[in-house]
Amino acid sequence: MNFVKRAWLNLIARKGRTLLLILVTSAIMLFVMAGLLIRNAANTATENAKDSVGATVTLTANRSAAFKKMRRSMSSSSGKPSGRPTITTTPVSLKTAQKIARLNNVESYAVSVSTTAKASGFDTIQTSNGSGGPGMSNSSSTSSVTVSGVSSTSSNSSFSDGTYKIKSGRGLTSKDVGSNNVVIESELASENNLKVGSTIKVKATTGTKKTYSLKVVGIYKAKSSSTASAGPGQSDPANTIFTGYQLANKIKGTKYAGTADSVVFTVSKPAKVSAVKAAGKKLINTSKFSLSTDDSSYKQVKASMSSVTSFANKIVWLVAIAGTIILALIVILMIRERRYEIGVLLSLGERRWKVVAQFFAEMVAVLIVAVGIAAVGGKFVGDKLGQQLISQESQSTSSMTVASQSGGQGGQMGGGGPSQGGGQMPGRSGNMMSTAKQQQAKISTQVSVWSLLQLFGMGLMIILVAIMLAAGGILRLQPKKVLIE
Amino acid sequence: MLETKKLGYWYGHEDDALFKNVTLSFDAGKSYAIVGQSGSGKTTFLSLISGLDVPKAGVIEFNGQDISKVGLTNYRQHDVAIVFQSYNLFNYMSALENLMTAMAITGAQHKGDKEFARQMLAKLGLTDEQMVKNVQKLSGGQQQRVAIARTICCDAPLVVADEPTGNLDEQNTVEVIDLFQQIAHEQHKCVIIVTHESEVAARCDVAIRLAERTFRVEQPA
Numbered sequence: 001m002n003f004v005k006r007a008w009l010n011l012i013a014r015k016g017r018t019l020l021l022i023l024v025t026s027a028i029m030l031f032v033m034a035g036l037l038i039r040n041a042a043n044t045a046t047e048n049a050k051d052s053v054g055a056t057v058t059l060t061a062n063r064s065a066a067f068k069k070m071r072r073s074m075s076s077s078s079g080k081p082s083g084r085p086t087i088t089t090t091p092v093s094l095k096t097a098q099k100i101a102r103l104n105n106v107e108s109y110a111v112s113v114s115t116t117a118k119a120s121g122f123d124t125i126q127t128s129n130g131s132g133g134p135g136m137s138n139s140s141s142t143s144s145v146t147v148s149g150v151s152s153t154s155s156n157s158s159f160s161d162g163t164y165k166i167k168s169g170r171g172l173t174s175k176d177v178g179s180n181n182v183v184i185e186s187e188l189a190s191e192n193n194l195k196v197g198s199t200i201k202v203k204a205t206t207g208t209k210k211t212y213s214l215k216v217v218g219i220y221k222a223k224s225s226s227t228a229s230a231g232p233g234q235s236d237p238a239n240t241i242f243t244g245y246q247l248a249n250k251i252k253g254t255k256y257a258g259t260a261d262s263v264v265f266t267v268s269k270p271a272k273v274s275a276v277k278a279a280g281k282k283l284i285n286t287s288k289f290s291l292s293t294d295d296s297s298y299k300q301v302k303a304s305m306s307s308v309t310s311f312a313n314k315i316v317w318l319v320a321i322a323g324t325i326i327l328a329l330i331v332i333l334m335i336r337e338r339r340y341e342i343g344v345l346l347s348l349g350e351r352r353w354k355v356v357a358q359f360f361a362e363m364v365a366v367l368i369v370a371v372g373i374a375a376v377g378g379k380f381v382g383d384k385l386g387q388q389l390i391s392q393e394s395q396s397t398s399s400m401t402v403a404s405q406s407g408g409q410g411g412q413m414g415g416g417g418p419s420q421g422g423g424q425m426p427g428r429s430g431n432m433m434s435t436a437k438q439q440q441a442k443i444s445t446q447v448s449v450w451s452l453l454q455l456f457g458m459g460l461m462i463i464l465v466a467i468m469l470a471a472g473g474i475l476r477l478q479p480k481k482v483l484i485e
Numbered sequence: 486m487l488e489t490k491k492l493g494y495w496y497g498h499e500d501d502a503l504f505k506n507v508t509l510s511f512d513a514g515k516s517y518a519i520v521g522q523s524g525s526g527k528t529t530f531l532s533l534i535s536g537l538d539v540p541k542a543g544v545i546e547f548n549g550q551d552i553s554k555v556g557l558t559n560y561r562q563h564d565v566a567i568v569f570q571s572y573n574l575f576n577y578m579s580a581l582e583n584l585m586t587a588m589a590i591t592g593a594q595h596k597g598d599k600e601f602a603r604q605m606l607a608k609l610g611l612t613d614e615q616m617v618k619n620v621q622k623l624s625g626g627q628q629q630r631v632a633i634a635r636t637i638c639c640d641a642p643l644v645v646a647d648e649p650t651g652n653l654d655e656q657n658t659v660e661v662i663d664l665f666q667q668i669a670h671e672q673h674k675c676v677i678i679v680t681h682e683s684e685v686a687a688r689c690d691v692a693i694r695l696a697e698r699t700f701r702v703e704q705p706a
Contacts, residue, residue: 002586002589002590005586005589006575006586009578009582010577013577013578013619014577340573341575341576343573344573344574344575345590346537346558346561347535347537347561347567347569347573348561348562348587348590348591348639349558349559349560349562349563349590349591350558350562350590351558352558478537478538478539479537480532480537480538481538483537483569483573
């Protein structure tokens with residue numbers, strides 16, 4: 001280990017040169033460290049996103065198949081008057097949903113049933129709509145309420161994304177599924193002096209047309225923007241009451257028992273969403289039902305994180321290559337300057353590998369100090385650089401989100417009211433987008449033992465290459481030539 | 486101890502050889518001077534016998550073994566100690582550290598023995614203060630003594646010196662040559678000195694002149 005002692009003596013004796021080497025190596029290590037930290041942070045964020053952003057598979061009636069069937073029946077009866085075109089859809093069986101829920105990677109499922117009923121003994125909110133054009137006034141004053149049957153209010157996208165918030169009382173839970181408990185909107189409650197514990201009555205508009213007595217267990221408040229979108233002929237969103245899905249089915253009619261408009265399955269691992277969909281398709285009649293997936297948030301987070309990771313990787317490699325070149329040049333100059341010393345060592349019979357080992361030991365000592373400096377400064381540089389990248393990515397993701405959300409909602413509106421069937425998806429999607437953005441904002445670089453080891457390993461490779469490039473030429477020569485030159 | 490058989494060396498073409506078919510024998514306990522004009526090939530010969538370079542023709546045998554077969558690194562490490570005109574000390578070390586380093590590399594008997602190194606340096610006239618000073622701060626004569634102390638510490642049976650008095654004044658020259666004589670006679674080592682100074686050659690046991698590509702023994706013991 002004499003070469004280690006020589007290395008130490010050399011570093012101590014040539015303080016100026018040692019300091020210069022530490023500065024240069026630190027600068028290189030600082031950028032490699034920043035790159036490594038950003039890459040690790042992006043990888044961690046992507047992993048977190050996989051767990052927290054989530055992805056869903058939705059089981060609904062196959063509307064496109066129903067449309068095709070309708071067109072076929074219309075063309076087969078061409079020439080004969082057949083009245084208004086109608087499509088027939090089959091409600092989703094809860095038994096089928098339960099089978100899908102038992103598939104691998106399905107974490108939970110939320111049932112959604114939507115129907116309408118007549119308010120009995122209380123007034124609904126009336127919407128006055130002036131969109132008919134100048135001088136025209138359009139008014140809808142129906143006494144109907146929208147009954148939205150859910151597994152629990154927390155599983156409903158409007159509640160989970162914060163569009164609706166429980167103002168007083170409580171939300172519905174899985175225990176309320178078979179009960180007559182309801183959650184109503186605050187405007188509807190105040191107009192009718194309804195409070196938690198009050199009872200309201202609604203009359204079914206189909207089937208037996210029975211009147212149901214419902215107990216108010218919670219009052220929710222909707223964001224103003226979400227309540228102002230009732231179209232002509234539609235009930236005001238404030239007239240939406242949430243019940244357990246079994247009650248909603250009863251109001252809808254006896255033939256709807258054990259069915260749902262849609263069932264949203266939450267997949268624990270977004271990467272497995274396609275596998276769940278494929279397995280689920282085997283359990284359903286695809287001519288009547290369809291399974292659609294939504295892992296767009298996950299994909300967007302993954303894409304933006306991949307972009308950050310890719311950039312960080314490029315930083316790491318570019319700095320590593322540039323660092324190797326810079327260090328190699330410095331080490332080449334340093335070793336050329338020390339030819340005489342190499343010659344003396346060789347003349348004394350020192351092994352060539354030990355000469356290289358001495359230079360390596362010197363550089364390792366420099367590297368240890370440089371890694372220490374990089375560990376302190378790398379986090380600062382990594383945070384600054386990482387946040388810059390993230391904010392750029394967030395801006396592009398936000399604009400993508402706006403585009404995809406507006407497009408998505410437009411496509412779903414044909415399915416009925418905002419809380420019907422496929423109407424779940426835009427809300428759900430919006431919710432996941434906000435989670436995705438939160439995930440991105442949370443990215444922060446952490447100096448871990450692993451990143452330090454990675455940096456040290458990278459540094460070792462850089463100095464090894466640099467020393468081999470620099471010393472290789474000299475060590476090939478006979479000692480006499482080294483000494484003479 | 487050391488034999489050269491039909492040794493030859495040239496740069497470029499064989500016809501322009503510095504020397505050819507050199508067959509010489511060097512024994513332990515004697516000092517040899519190789520003299521000749523500048524550029525005659527003395528230093529090249531020395532670099533061949535000290536294993537710093539490989540001959541173009543012929544072989545060098547040490548104790549009956551071809552040094553190229555033993556391995557030049559092994560040969561330099563254990564069998565030969567070299568004193569250069571420019572001392573060739575590690576300029577970032579003290580005199581003491583130079584000796585300790587050389588002993589560690591060559592695996593000398595007194596490897597790691599600082600006291601032994603001190604004694605050697607003291608024997609050659611260096612004070613305690615000079616021993617721990619950076620060698621660059623020592624005079625030429627003192628540096629040459631450190632280089633000689635290094636060869637003594639390394640236990641090599643063959644000591645070769647290239648113009649060891651080239652940078653020294655008359656007084657120091659006499660002292661250094663006396664030291665080499667002591668090494669040869671008292672430690673029973675083979676000392677080969679390359680020099681262009683006839684006074685130095687005259688003080689050695691055997692003088693060999695290199696002229697016109699051939700070696701000629703001028704002063705047999």
